Amino acid sequence: MKLNKLQDTITIGMVGGFLGTIVMEISNKLIYRAQKTEVTHPQITGQFFFSPKRVNRKENYILGEILHKKQNHRTSS
Numbered sequence: 427m428k429l430n431k432l433q434d435t436i437t438i439g440m441v442g443g444f445l446g447t448i449v450m451e452i453s454n455k456l457i458y459r460a461q462k463t464e465v466t467h468p469q470i471t472g473q474f475f476f477s478p479k480r481v482n483r484k485e486n487y488i489l490g491e492i493l494h495k496k497q498n499h500r501t502s503s
Contacts, residue, residue, distance in 0.1 A: 468494045 450467075458466050472490025
C-alpha cells in the first residue's frame, strides 16, 4: 500500500504544532507530578493576570490553560 506524501505546508505545520503541544503538555504534567518543578505552564501564564495565590483557583487555572494554548499556537505558526 502506497501512501501519498502530504504537500500542504500549512497542514503539516498545524499537525506538527498540535503534536508538539500534546507532547509538551504531557511532559509538563509528568515533571510537575514528579515534583521537579513548582508550577505548570498554565499557572505561569495565569500569573500575568492574577496574583500567584489566585492562579490555582479552578476558573483562573482554566483561563491560564486557554491563554497558554493560544500563545503556543501563535508561536508555532
